[in-house]
Structure formats: structure tokens, C-alpha cells
Amino acid sequence: MLEYIPYGKTGYFNQLVIDFLAEHTQIRPFYTYSPVHPDFSAAIQARQNFDTPRAALVAALQQQYELLEPVKEVTENIQALLQPNTFTVCTAHQPNIFTGYLYFVYKILQTVKLCASLKEQYPEYHFVPVYYMGSEDNDLEELGSIYLEGKTLAWHTHQQGAVGRMQPEGLEALIGEIKKALGYAPHAASLISLLQQAYLEHDNIQAATLSLVHALFGKYGLVVLVPDNPDLKRLYLPVIKDELFNQVSHRIVNDTVEKLSVYYKVQANPREINLFYLQDGLRERIVQEGEQWKVLHTSLTFTATSLEQELQAHPERFSPNVILRGMFQESILPNIAFIGGGGEIAYWLELQTLFAHYQVPYPVVLLRNSLLLTDEASQQRMAKLGITTTELFKPTEDIVNDFVKRHTNAALVLKDEYAAIEQLFDALEEKARSIDITLVASTASERTQALKSIGKLEHKFLRAEKKKFTWQTDQIRQVKNKLFPAGSLQERKENFMPWYAQEGPAFFDRILEALTPVTDQFIIQTRC
Template sequence: MDVACIPFKETGYFSRLICDYLDQKEDLKPFYNRFPQIENFQDQIKEKEANFPSRRRAILVDAVEEQYKGLQVSELTQENISLLGDTKTFTVVTGHQLNLYTGPLYFLYKIVSTINLTKKLKETFPDYNFVPIYWMATEDHDFDEINYFNFKGQKVQWNKEASGAVGALNTEGLEAVFQTFSAGLGNSTSAEHLKNLFQAAYLEHNTLTEATRFLANALFGEFGLVIVDGDDSNLKKELVPYAKQDIFENIPFDLVTTSINGLSKVSTDYKIQVNPREINYFYHKDGIRERIVGKDGNFEVSNTDIKFTKQELEKELEQFPERFSPNVIGRPLYQEIVLPNLCYIGGGGELAYWLELKAYFNALEVTFPMLLLRNSALIMTEKQNGKVEKLGLKIPDLFLKQNSFINKKIREISNIDIDFAPQKKHLEEQFEAMYKLAEETDKSFIGAVKAQEVKQKKGLDALEKRLLQAQKRKLRDHVIRMTDIQNALFPNRSLQERQLNFSEVYLEIGERLIPNLMESLDPLAGKFLILKD
């Protein structure tokens, strides 16, 4: 693939907070550890090496090997699992929900970014090993967020009554989804591969966790990806001391709240992604996952009759750690406790809430990972690229809001000049003389002069707008072709990666898709990428 790029801030699709982070704004530096540049990883390695108990490695390896039982594993993945036991091995992690058939296209970008960063690290620091990790969000209970994917402009949805952690959901009902999906795929070689992959993942496994692990392994196992499920009793035993500090001392509530206030002082434009609760754990048992709340010195599980005294809850935590599920505030800490991790790779929204957590990590003496914005990309097929070139469109212009995009292009191709900026400047110069005259004669006339200036500028704006509309009608066919290609590349006026499922691109590109992404996505590029097939 040919690769072009555009700064993230020029796309119009990334928040002020993330753009400031990428610019390494000075006021944001207290909220992260080290910026993800290759030369900064040396110190991150040393810090994590000194701060990660070696005994946790054996626990991690045993847990992952148990989770992989019955799954066909590539030699590279098996080697990486074994390497996790080595004190010279570190991880790079991305996490994602268990979206049906991977959900949005950016699922692939997250994992490719993660794998490619481990390769870069190995090249730079050959004395160490680096393992790419996909942390499955099996304990999330937001079924409505993950029960569909978009395909050819339609929502392919799994209609099912669901509660509790999504990873434990059985896969009943996905046969109907498969039939719907298959009907729109056609009979090409690529279509048959997509059908077989869906069938093997979802119709031959009992739970959503098993299906997602199979799918991610089928797509990325050959590149050494290791998939970790945090819903694991042995791993959660390591979380117990930290969970106690959350549940009984409310440490993250106070520290994260302070960090949120600090971020708000840096800029009022920063959107706060998540707010901490006094207790950031759910009770997770027998198909329920409900919040633990304190009440009058005791504890209750929301929407149930389950109650505990402090002593009873502490005993429950010690005996059954798997019944305690961290929320969005607690999960990052859990991940960094059980993994020898250096860097977390996520989207803008994820990094926004990670930036709230550093003081919390510091207080618990857990190394805060480097935070890397995942690769974002726009894939253009050969046919789409041909249309863009034929229309004489510039890549940055495609990211404009559609009305601005059309107006800018109409001005460029029109055989008359529909830019009244010179006239407006001339008008302002004329009114400067009138303001001076009013100032010297009667200052009360300044308001009248101002009103007249505003009126005449509005008149020029209206005339400019009418001329543009006339040219749009005259160039109607060109406008239609422009909007068609922009709508194809930005479905629903959104980034392609947030709307399309990988299957739609796979139909066009075929088995070259993932190898091409592996070759084209540079995790440290620091820019939005345009990939031309």
C-alpha cells in the first residue's frame, strides 16, 4: 500500500485533549509517565523491571496456558507465552470489547499497532523480549455496545436478552446472524473465507469469550499475538490487596477526582471521559455483574438482595477473588499489576481516561505505562483512489465538513472568482476612513457607521453564497461525484474505521488486508495515515 499522512489535529476528528497530548503540551506532562518515543522506552523498561515481582510471571504463564487449552496455537504465540516467564520479557497491550465479528475496523488497527511496536522495540533493544497482548474485556456488561457490526450500510445485529458479563454469554442465536451476514457476502473466494471464519468462531464455540479468542487468534496468531482474559481466579488473587484499598479506603475516588479537577484547570475544553465511584468494583457471580456500594458501614450489591458486613466482604474477596470485577477505573490498574507491561495502545477516548489515573498508580506504587494513540487510517481502494485523482481532490480536503469541502472545490474549479475576500478588505478600508471622520466630527455616529459596515458585509456574504449556489447547480454532476466519494470514504460523516467492519474491506482487498496493514502501519508515526491499495 502507498502511505500518505495528515496531522491528527487537521482531520477534525480528534479531541483537543488528545491533540494537546500529541503535541506534548507542558501542562499535561504531570498526567503521564513518559511520552511514547522509542528512546524513552529504555527508562520505562528499567522502571518496570524494578517494580514487577518475578513471581507474578509464573502465575501469568500458567493462567494464559490454561486459557489457550484446546486452541490451535502458532509457534510464535506459544513461544511468546513461554517468554512471559522470563524476567527480560515485557509486554505491549491493547484492550477491546468483545464486539461481534470484531466490530469496527479499528479493532485491527489496535492489534496491528501493538504487534508492530513490539517489533520496533526488539530491533532497538535486542537484549529484551517484547510480547503483544490483546486484553479481552470479557467482564464488560454493555451488551448493546457489542452485539452488532455494520456491513454495507446495514447493521448486522445479534438479538438476544442478555445480562451480566458479556464474555460468559452463550452463542445461541448467532446462526441467524450468520445467515443474514452470509446472504450479503456473495460467493467470491474472499466471501467464502469470511463465512468460514464467522462460522468457526461463533457457531463452533459455546461462549462469546471462546469465540472472540478463536477469532483474534485466527487473524493474528501467526504474528505472535497473546490473548489474555482477565476474568481469571488466579490472576485476580494478585488484585486482592489493591481491591481492598479501593473498596475499604476509597483511594482511587479521591485521587482520580483530584486529577480530573487538574485536567479541567489545564483546559475547559477537555472532556472528562469517566468519573470514579467511591467503590470501583462490581460483584460478579451467577450471571450478575452489579456495583458494590457502601451503606451505613456495610456493603450492598445494587439491584440484588446481596449484603455484606465489612468483615464478610473482606472474607469473600480473599476466598473468591474472581467474584470481584473492576470497572473502567480499576481495570487499567489490574492489567498493569498482572502484566510486565510497558505501553498501553488505545484510541483517543481510552487515552483520555488513562490520563486521569497516574496519581492513583503513583500512590499504589504501580508503574504507570506509556500511553500510545493507536494507528488511525483511511483505506482507499484502487478504484476510489482513481476517482479522487480524476476529480483533482486533495486528501486533506476530504476531511473537511461536506459543505466546506464542496464550497472550497467549487471555488477552485469555477471559471469565475467566487471569493469576495478582496472586496471585503476594500470595504473595511473604506469604512476605516468613515470611522476616522466620525471620530473627528461626532462620535455618536460611530455606531451608525458600524451598523452600515455590518449590513454591507452581510450583503456581500449573501451575494457570495448565491453565486456559489448558482455554480453548484452549474457544476451539479461534479458536486455529486465529489460527495459520493466523500460519503464512501467517510460513511455517516464519520471516520471509516469507526463505521466499517473489516469484512467489507476484506471483500475488496482479500487475504492481503492484514499483511498490508502490518507493513503499512507505523505505531510511532504520530499522524493519521491514508493507505492507498
């Protein structure tokens, strides 16, 4: 069963996302295509006019996949990328260990579903779903843990630099903990086997993530792109060189940021140079000081000549930050649409003018689907309590208070008393004015104190009444905590594994069925 609630009514999305979906006039100039009624024909046309390096892309992908078990759908999609009538739909995410958050699955499956939908609309074209792996991210604190069955499992390693390049040492113990947590669920053993194969039989995290994602989603034809590749980076050298020597992006994006920041909190501020220097164990910012370029927190320095030599010899050592990453993706893929979360949407809105400067097509930017997965037991509890799933999006104590007010026989809301106080003090204020005008301020102060006293009494009445509904309010809190762990959206906290352990690949199929590739509605799916 599916229910829907507008994103703006969930209370879990910021104003930028809500305005983006509503195409508010103040945000509309910062992106090209409507996020709810996109003109895919125009996006296809724009992409056709761009010289995508298809042969180099396919060669890099074939090399990347050569040690993996071939999956017919993936092999065919990679080969199809050579054809001018093939386009991609892309989502991006870092290589969080064991995929990280539940929404990782949603992003990928939404990408798959949008490709199928586009094929129906435009049968003369072929559409390939792509997961672009942000393997050069160095935020280990974010990428190195998962939340499973109410417990955070963290990977403790002293490695530094890009997480994708880190060796998966120490993950065997974490896989053991996952095995205990999943118990004897029907598909737990096969899932553990996939994790062991991915993380214990590969040299680094990006190879492990590629293996795992390929095993889980290959049947849908998903192509994984690992951009930490010298041949792919070489395709981006003109932009990298321009960034190092002319620092164009800072001026362009900063101008956009100034306009956008009038209305919204800015997601990412551009730096003078939006590149990192990347080696094993190292990912540090590049800065220019006079006639030299330095890698922060190291002794590495370059002159203009030696920097040019380094670019030609090792393009893979130059890693774009969030300002330049998206354009790299769009330069090497024949991409027409990008699916991202709220934070990703926020920084993509900063980039349209930068894309225009380099004459790279700006894609359709879509908000990823958000889902709440509920179970039959929770639905039964809610039915007994007389509360709806959509009510659960409110703060817990608001749900409890509303429940008590609906079911009590006592008058907990002191509306009449408030009105009586206001009426009394209106009369007192008139009398004070007739006696001495300076007494009016004192009367107003006493009015405020009296209203506060009534408010305190109202709160005490409600608190006392809640004790009569202890069982019901405990049930409400239990359901809320189960479906919104730690007060967060389920998808931003939980991992996919408990569901997969129970249902196996059928879990992905039911999620795929529930998804709506282009929407402004939050999806609630109940498994009966």
C-alpha cells in the first residue's frame, strides 16, 4: 500500500528544497529544467550538441569491469554508450561502507526506473542508469559507519586520504557483527557472502563498493563509474588547467552564491582553487602563493612549469571538489538527468553559470525519492491508537499531546480562561489610564504574568492527564522511534541490510515498484 505526503508538509526538508519543487520565482533562475515537469526532449537535444568522449568512457568502464563477473545487462549498457542515441541518467554517492544509508538504494533504483520511463517516452533512444562513485571523498567519519538494529557500527582505521583508496583492513570484524545482527533471516547468509566477497577479496574500498553494487544492482543494468582514473581525468585537463592557472570557477560561482544567499543558506562556498591533490593516504587542497602552488599540510610545491608537467604525467592526482565534480561527471557522461538529495540539489543550483561558461550541458536536476517503509505490526498499533502514518511526521510530543486532547474528558485547553484574563485586563487597563497613564505599563506587565500563569497551569493539566494514558503514549513513542530512529527520517539513519536479509532481491523489486521517478511527494510504503 502506498500513501503520499507533499515534501513541504513532512517537516524534514528545508525551504530551498520546498521552493525548488514549487519552482518559486526566486529560485527558478538557478536551474535549467523544471524538477516536476522536466523537458527531457530539450535535455536530449542539448546533449546531442555536445561532443561526449564516448570511446574513452567505454574503454575506461571496460577496464574497470574486467575482473568482475559479467552481467549481460551491464555489458550491453556499457557497449551501448558508444552509440550517439544512448544517454545516461546519473546519481552520485560516496563509497560508504556497506552502502551506508537506506537512501543509497533509493537513489540507484530511482535512476533505474527513470531510465525505463524515458525508454517508454522516447523509444528511439537508449538510456543507461549510472552510479557515479564519489570515491575521492576523504570524510571517513561520515563514510566509515552504519546504523544497524539500533546500534552504530564504526570502522576504526588510521588510514587517511581518499576513502575509496583505503584498504579494507579491519572490516572482517564488522562483517562478523553484521552477521550477528542479521541472525538467521532467510537471506542473511547470502548477503554476508556478498559482503565478504566484496570487502575481503578486493584491495581497496572503491573496488569493494564496485563489486558489491554490481552484485546487488547489476541485473538492472546499472553501470558504476569510478572517476579515480587517469584516462578519465585526462579528459578534464582543460578545466583543471584553467582552474589552476586562472581560477575561473571562484569568480563565476561566487557571483551565483551572492545572489542565492539572499534567500537561502549556501551549501558550498567556492575556493580560489577548487581542486585537491590526491595520492594514496593524501587528499589536500591546492593553493597558490605568488608564483608557486602548494599542497596544504605537506612540503609539496610546484612552479608553473613543474605543475604543467605533473598535470600531463599524473592527471589522476588532481581531484575536483564539490564545485567542479558535477561538471566533470557531465563532461565524461552523455548525461541528461542527475538525481540527488537536498544537499546535492543545493550545490547544483550554484553551478549553472559555470556550466554555461565551459559550454557543458546542464542536466535535468531531480530530487531523489524519499520513502518511509512501515510494517504491518506498526500499522496495527497505529490503527488501535487512531493515528495516521502522516501524523508520525510531527514531533513526538505533539503527537502525544494531540492524542491526549482527543481522548480526554477534561478541558485541557483553557481558551475560556485566557479570554477571561484578557477581558479583565482590558478593563483594568482602562481604569489605570483614567487614574494615571504611567500605570498602563504596569498593568500590561501584570497581564503578561497572568497569561504565563494560565499557560503553566495548562501544561500541568496536560502532564497530569497524560498519566492516565501511559500505555497509549508509550505505544506512540515506540512506533515513532521504530519508524523515525533517533528522531531522523528512517532513510537517513538505517541501512538496507535488515530488509534485504528478510526479503532478498525482492526487496529491491518492491522498492522499484513504489518509486516515482519525477515527483514532489514523499512516499510511504506499507508492507502487508
